[in-house]
Amino acid sequence: MNFSEVFKLSSLLCKFSPDGKYLASCVQYRLVVRDANTLQIRQLYTCLDQIQHIEWSADSLFILCALYKRGLVQVWSLEQPEWHCKIDEGSAGLVASCWSPDGRHILNTTEFHLRITVWSLCTKSVSYIKYPKACQQGVTFTRDGRYLALAERRDCKDYVSILVCSDWQLLRHFDTDTQDLAGIEWAPNGCVLAAWDSCLEYKILLYSLDGRLLSTFCAYEWSLGIKSVAWSPSSQFLAVGSYDGKVRILNHVTWKMITEFGHPATINNPKIVVYKEAEKSPPLVLGRLAFPPPRAAAGPLSSTESKYEVASVPVSLQTLKPAADRANPRIGVGALAFSPDSCFLATRSDSVPTAVWIWDIQKLRLLAVLEQLSAVRCFQWDPRQARLAICTGGSKVYLWSPAGCVSVQVPGEGDFQVLSLCWHLSGDSLALLSKDHFCLCFLETEQGVGTAFGQRADHT
16 A cells, blocks of 8 residues: 655545546645646646535536635636636525536525526526425436436425436426425436435335335334435445434335344344454563553544454444433434445444444345444445445544455654545545545555555454
8 A cells, every 4th residue: 555645635625536537626725636646736726715615527527616605616627727617696695516417517506595506508508496405415316317306395395306407397396295305315226216304203205207106114203213325336225324223224126124234332243243443552662661642642643553453252332322412412323335336334323433334235234343443434435346444533544345454554744634535436546635635545456455455354
């Protein structure tokens, strides 16, 4: 594993282009586009104010910079650096901006979600979509880019509109049987739309492309409900994480639950591999005693190297007692992600914040648990294989694969606190993001996790 030099960064804004050729990053009001392999600067653009959001067009020819404070969007071209576009929403304000799948239209959501404005870069025409709902995930495109589903709220009821992206004409409009629609998401094959209610009611509804209700699933009543939802890349499974600390897997044939995964505080099954992160003991130098670091420095800021050890069952995991008198309690399954081959599911229970759970979807059982020294901030699967990258806000990045797992120290002067990460589409490199900097981690592709990085913990 090799690391690049460290570059400046603002607001964790760093993204690979969809074709994998470029890496865009922001430093306050400047947009820097680098070659993804050599990290040489290809283009440097200057915006009118601090950039708060960036997004590549699907064909990697344009990049959008949103300046929410000013209600502005600036668009830059990689092929024609002298060309640029500025969209000013004026007094309506701006809270969200995204590309349409064709990379030639921009959808801007105004303040208070009064409307969505669709701007065409080719014809300079403008279309308006009324009544967008302010919710977690109210806009979703099918993967082939043909259809847009939009969550709406009008007359105190929830609706979904399905529009054709080629001309923005309405295809279907139907109401949803929800009290307060929280999000919608298309299956990867674009055949089924999932819609779920707010956390106050456990309900997930599945609709066909023509607006027919295929199924409704409710696991329980009179308690906090759904917290996270994820489709498998094969579209065969829908994972629903909830506030009761369980993940329920629905199948695509009957839309019934085939199994549920719990997140107990104690692991007793000897077939489950539990990897515990442990600090490496510093080597003793003749004539010098190695003292442990003070407790204040032993958290995520510490640069002490660590390793994984396979723990013997039973293993008790560190749990967090939620504050019962505060909103958004730290309970339930807050993060879900399927591996690209749909064979594994990674989860994080917010009441066990230091653990990542790896589930075998083929055998429908818990395969491994990774317990970190600090709370898990982010995890993401390699786009090409079953390899999971994890960060905890410390100076290390962690990798898991079926062969084993490894803890890798990010080199450099001072502590590089990894707050987020993102994979290159080839899986050959990984961008590690801290508060003010980023670097690239280049992985060896010929070898697995265990053989590529020295320190390893095996399943056997």
